[in-house]
Amino acid sequence: MIYDYTLITGKGEELNLADYKGKVILVVNTATGCGFTPQYAPIEQLYKDYHDKGLEILDIPCNQFGGQAPGSDDEIHEFCTVHFNTTFPQMKKSDVNGENELPLYTYLKSQKGFEGFTDHPYKALLEEMFAKADPDWDKKQDIKWNFTKFVVDREGNVVARFEPTADMADVEACIKALL
Numbered sequence: 132m133i134y135d136y137t138l139i140t141g142k143g144e145e146l147n148l149a150d151y152k153g154k155v156i157l158v159v160n161t162a163t164g165c166g167f168t169p170q171y172a173p174i175e176q177l178y179k180d181y182h183d184k185g186l187e188i189l190d191i192p193c194n195q196f197g198g199q200a201p202g203s204d205d206e207i208h209e210f211c212t213v214h215f216n217t218t219f220p221q222m223k224k225s226d227v228n229g230e231n232e233l234p235l236y237t238y239l240k241s242q243k244g245f246e247g248f249t250d251h252p253y254k255a256l257l258e259e260m261f262a263k264a265d266p267d268w269d270k271k272q273d274i275k276w277n278f279t280k281f282v283v284d285r286e287g288n289v290v291a292r293f294e295p296t297a298d299m300a301d302v303e304a305c306i307k308a309l310l
Contacts, residue, residue, distance in 0.1 A: 134151070134287050138191070140222055141207070141222060154285060155187070155309045156187045157189070157282055157283075157302070158189045158283065159189070159278060159280045160191050160236075160279055161192050161277060162194070162200035163200055163202065171211060175215055175219065186306060186310065190211075191222045191225055192207045193277065195229070203224075228273045239292075241272070244272035247269065249296045249298065254296050277295060278295035280302055282305050282309070
């Protein structure tokens with residue numbers, strides 16, 4: 132269950148996910164230098180619109196995809212607050228795939244695997260890039276790129292996975308339905 136996991140915040144403090152029981156949680160791996168980085172704006176808007184109704188957002192910066200999250204936790208936090216006025220919690224930069232991946236991500240991926248990219252201007256580019264590197268890329272549950280989102284309901288169930296190509300309106304509709 133998601134409540135069995137802990138994270139380390141960007142300030143080095145332990146965050147116990149059991150503290151979020153009864154909340155809807157959006158978990159997203161982010162990067163400051165990605166084509167999807169502008170998604171910080173609608174994510175912040177979700178936080179403003181729904182935090183008081185029970186939404187929590189866990190921003191987990193990750194540098195595993197194209198080295199697009201360089202910098203320290205403090206530098207990433209400063210970038211996000213200066214450019215996108217983010218107010219939601221930001222975690223310590225971490226891996227979401229591989230031998231050093233956060234245990235939380237091992238769990239999330241086991242609950243909701245990759246189901247393909249939605250129609251988006253970057254869809255063909257991403258699919259071509261991954262196919263060149265691994266012909267079976269689409270059969271693996273790994274996080275494919277920055278801004279992959281998981282939605283967890285108030286009971287701690289992982290109910291949805293949205294790839295970075297997903298329309299943020301679909302993410303919002305999912306969250307709204309759970310609040």
